[in-house]
Amino acid sequence: MTAAAQPDPATPAPAYTFDNDDPAAAERLRLSSAVLDGFTISRLSSLGDLTGRRCLELGAGNGSIAAWLADQAGPSGQVLATDINIRHIPLDRGYTVVRHDLTCDPLPEGPWDLIHARLVLRHLPGRHDILRRLAATLALGGALAIEEWDAYRAGLVLAAPEPEAAELFYAYETIIEQLVDARAVDLDWPWQVHAAMAGAGLVDVDTAVYARSWPGGSAGALHQAATISLLRPRILEAGMDGEQLDRLSGFLRDPRMVVRGLLTVSTVGRRPAP
Numbered sequence: 001m002t003a004a005a006q007p008d009p010a011t012p013a014p015a016y017t018f019d020n021d022d023p024a025a026a027e028r029l030r031l032s033s034a035v036l037d038g039f040t041i042s043r044l045s046s047l048g049d050l051t052g053r054r055c056l057e058l059g060a061g062n063g064s065i066a067a068w069l070a071d072q073a074g075p076s077g078q079v080l081a082t083d084i085n086i087r088h089i090p091l092d093r094g095y096t097v098v099r100h101d102l103t104c105d106p107l108p109e110g111p112w113d114l115i116h117a118r119l120v121l122r123h124l125p126g127r128h129d130i131l132r133r134l135a136a137t138l139a140l141g142g143a144l145a146i147e148e149w150d151a152y153r154a155g156l157v158l159a160a161p162e163p164e165a166a167e168l169f170y171a172y173e174t175i176i177e178q179l180v181d182a183r184a185v186d187l188d189w190p191w192q193v194h195a196a197m198a199g200a201g202l203v204d205v206d207t208a209v210y211a212r213s214w215p216g217g218s219a220g221a222l223h224q225a226a227t228i229s230l231l232r233p234r235i236l237e238a239g240m241d242g243e244q245l246d247r248l249s250g251f252l253r254d255p256r257m258v259v260r261g262l263l264t265v266s267t268v269g270r271r272p273a274p
Helices: 025-045 064-073 127-136 163-182 193-199 219-238 242-251
Strands: 054-058 078-083 096-099 112-118 138-150 157-159 203-210 213-215 258-260 263-270
Touching: 025 064, 025 112, 025 138, 025 219, 025 263, 054 064, 064 078, 064 112, 127 138, 127 193, 138 193, 157 163, 163 219, 163 242, 193 203, 193 263, 213 219, 219 242, 219 258
Parallel strands: 054 078, 054 112, 078 096, 112 138
Antiparallel strands: 138 263, 157 258, 203 263, 213 258
16 A cells, blocks of 8 residues: 655754755656666665565655565565655555654664665764664565765766866866765765674675766766756855856766766675574
């Protein structure tokens, strides 16, 4: 059965770099899914048959992975999709939707056969404690999958129609790193997850790293353009001007501009089976 718990308007959300109430957020989430879903699905598919399993999707975004999990779990399974802002999650895709704040709300009651969080924990204070609590809610043999982007090793310009395109992109990437860092995001977190899972008692911990080129006009490049739109006031305050941002947005739609996509660091661990 599909249901949704509505957010309490009196409860303020914690500061978050990318505001999902912004009109540009829906397109940015769609592009994130286009960039990442293939790799995420390949990782989750490697965990075995999910038919009849209980799955928890944290920070569900637009629900694309929750919908895939619901298809895999089938009518005998259960998928719970949570987010601090549930406005972009469809309510008719075979999963349950609940507004949930990982920093202060109790974890959804387990045990869970699979817990997945993508681009979530790096934004949260107490992320190491959250990971330990997530590990404790796994069923015996259950898997925890955490995927993050490495913002330190941001995209490299592989080809550009002119030198200005590369200069603008690197200036933009520097500002984005500063903005993310200012919001208490732990930029080293993607590379700490493996040890954190092992420290939480999980076994068979495995980390895979994925990236590919993003030519102008592709989902990855357009995701960068959507980020410019979403964070434009802050980027302007940080030193770039409107003409530069417009020029960069144009370059990100030009197939002659090619950047290496952000590194996706995907770590999976299991609770020991009896």
